[in-house]
Amino acid sequence: xxxxxSSREIAAEKEGRSRGVSVRIKSVxxxxxxxxxxxxxxxxxxxxxxVAIVGRSxxxxxxxxxxxxxxxxxxxxxxxxxxVAGQNGKPDVRVMFQDSRLLPWRRIxxxxxxxxxxxxxxxxxxxxxxxxxxxxxxxxxxxLSGGQRQRVALARALVHDPNLLLLDxxxxxxxxxxxIEMQRLIEDVWRSRGFTAMLVTHDVxxxxxxxxxxxxxxxxxxALDEVVNIPRPRTRASAxxxxxxxxxxxxxxxxxxxxxxxx
Amino acid sequence: MNEGQKSPGIKTQLxxxxxxxxxxxxxxxFSLLFVWQWAxxxxxxxxxxxxxxxxxxxxxxxxxxxxxxxxxxxxxxxxALSGFLVGGGVGxxxxxxxxxxxxxEILLDTTIQMVRNIPxxxxxxxxxxxxxxxxxxxxxxxxxxxxxxxxxxxFYGIRSVDRGLLEMGRxxxxxxxxxxxxxxxxxxxxxxxxxxxxxxxxMWVILIVAETISARSGxxxxxxxxxxxxxxxxxxxxxLLYAILGKLADLLAKGLxxxxxxxxxxxxxxx
Numbered sequence: 162x163x164x165x166x167s168s169r170e171i172a173a174e175k176e177g178r179s180r181g182v183s184v185r186i187k188s189v190x191x192x193x194x195x196x197x198x199x200x201x202x203x204x205x206x207x208x209x210x211x212v213a214i215v216g217r218s219x220x221x222x223x224x225x226x227x228x229x230x231x232x233x234x235x236x237x238x239x240x241x242x243x244x245v246a247g248q249n250g251k252p253d254v255r256v257m258f259q260d261s262r263l264l265p266w267r268r269i270x271x272x273x274x275x276x277x278x279x280x281x282x283x284x285x286x287x288x289x290x291x292x293x294x295x296x297x298x299x300x301x302x303x304x305l306s307g308g309q310r311q312r313v314a315l316a317r318a319l320v321h322d323p324n325l326l327l328l329d330x331x332x333x334x335x336x337x338x339x340x341i342e343m344q345r346l347i348e349d350v351w352r353s354r355g356f357t358a359m360l361v362t363h364d365v366x367x368x369x370x371x372x373x374x375x376x377x378x379x380x381x382x383x384a385l386d387e388v389v390n391i392p393r394p395r396t397r398a399s400a401x402x403x404x405x406x407x408x409x410x411x412x413x414x415x416x417x418x419x420x421x422x423x424x
Numbered sequence: 425m426n427e428g429q430k431s432p433g434i435k436t437q438l439x440x441x442x443x444x445x446x447x448x449x450x451x452x453x454f455s456l457l458f459v460w461q462w463a464x465x466x467x468x469x470x471x472x473x474x475x476x477x478x479x480x481x482x483x484x485x486x487x488x489x490x491x492x493x494x495x496x497x498x499x500x501x502x503x504a505l506s507g508f509l510v511g512g513g514v515g516x517x518x519x520x521x522x523x524x525x526x527x528x529e530i531l532l533d534t535t536i537q538m539v540r541n542i543p544x545x546x547x548x549x550x551x552x553x554x555x556x557x558x559x560x561x562x563x564x565x566x567x568x569x570x571x572x573x574x575x576x577x578x579f580y581g582i583r584s585v586d587r588g589l590l591e592m593g594r595x596x597x598x599x600x601x602x603x604x605x606x607x608x609x610x611x612x613x614x615x616x617x618x619x620x621x622x623x624x625x626x627m628w629v630i631l632i633v634a635e636t637i638s639a640r641s642g643x644x645x646x647x648x649x650x651x652x653x654x655x656x657x658x659x660x661x662x663x664l665l666y667a668i669l670g671k672l673a674d675l676l677a678k679g680l681x682x683x684x685x686x687x688x689x690x691x692x693x694x695x
Binding site: 230231232254255256258260262264265266267268275276301302303317321 | 592607
């Protein structure tokens with residue numbers, strides 16, 4: 162079980178919540194082999210915001226994330242990351258992929274330490290403890306379950322204390338219980354550290370339970386941009402949760418035209 | 425698989441810890457040995473075709489006491505290993521180069537693939553002409569034969585490194601030597617070791633032929649010299665030595681695999 166962060170810890174860290182960086186995606190177009198995936202795409206994300214991007218498969222949501230990560234070069238448009246106070250140079254951007262992408266030939270701790278100075282070992286151990294895997298530091302990735310591997314991947318991203326964390330369907334291949342556990346863990350670290358988060362998911366309920374804002378992409382454009390005004394921690398059983406989920410799902414499945422709800 | 429739980433695995437019917445099962449692989453070799461000895465002592469197998477196992481053992485003891493055997497073994501091992509180091513080293517470096525740099529592949533790969541199809545042993549007449557029958561001739565032949573398996577498997581290993589891991593490495597700011605050290609080389613290692621194992625087998629084959637044709641020392645020389653005097657027992661000793669040395673080389677390669685690939689469940693000894 163991953164430990165939850167004490168409320169005191171969260172409150173203390175919230176004071177200096179300046180880790181997050183703003184993201185401005187301006188008229189970005191990406192295409193592969195003549196097929197346009199994103200066309201003149203515009204989105205602004207403010208510092209420290211948690212944005213979920215949903216849509217059917219192939220709608221371009223992963224491509225958007227990869228463009229922000231610099232793994233995809235847009236044919237047109239720009240992605241501008243904001244400045245971080247007290248940090249010269251580029252903001253630190255980390256990506257968590259659907260598969261954990263741990264190096265199978267490195268033990269867990271060296272995996273978390275990837276690209277870091279040996280002096281930061283205590284830091285890496287601390288983060289590993291935060292994701293609840295301190296005692297697995299000397300194991301091989303092959304001996305871990307899928308959920309544990311994703312927690313290591315999260316630790317590897319967090320040890321860099323990123324300004325922007327990009328999550329590309331990181332929970333897509335996990336079982337239902339492990340998913341919920343991981344969602345709580347991600348929400349907790351986001352709340353305590355205050356980085357900006359972009360989560361790509363096909364699970365609307367996951368998007369609503371985690372994000373400040375849910376963006377639906379359809380045909381390479383923003384089809385829906387909803388602010389989630391449900392107080393945290395969110396329970397799926399609440400009426401507002403269910404209503405919002407229904408609304409977004411209807412739009413995804415195009416069961417009926419979008420009607421503004423009263424609440 | 426669940427967290428922290430080990431899968432029970434398939435129940436094997438033969439349990440390796442029972443002595444009878446342990447002895448099983450040796451039943452056939454020992455029976456053959458027994459039949460061989462019996463046929464020799466009964467006079468069915470004349471010693472000018474094949475010596476009796478007892479004669480082989482006594483000539484082995486005789487040769488090792490005189491020190492002649494060890495001298496030849498040392499010479500042959502040295503030749504094999506130096507040829508392997510030169511050929512394998514060049515194969516590894518060129519494989520790294522052509523797999524990493526596109527222009528190097530275009531420049532060199534066609535040539536290497538053409539040369540690969542020439543059996544190294546076909547070059548023996550030419551090699552004798554170039555180097556005579558001294559050490560460099562054997563070194564050259566072994567190095568040439570060992571080069572190709574290492575080269576091809578290094579190239580293939582690097583090309584088949586998981587793209588996802590490379591992409592992940594780049595998002596963590598790795599480039600240049602660190603990306604080779606952390607991702608490319610460990611990822612290519614299983615394939616490189618396949619090449620090494622293959623090369624070690626080839627190394628002895630080429631050396632045997634090279635030594636029987638042109639040498640003044642070494643195991644091949646020992647057997648060829650014995651033929652002149654019809655010493656079939658010495659010839660069999662030489663042949664068995666190759667078998668033992670080949671097996672040792674393979675054990676070494678297996679040991680390297682066990683150690684370097686211990687992260688990979690496929691290379692772990694079965695529980």
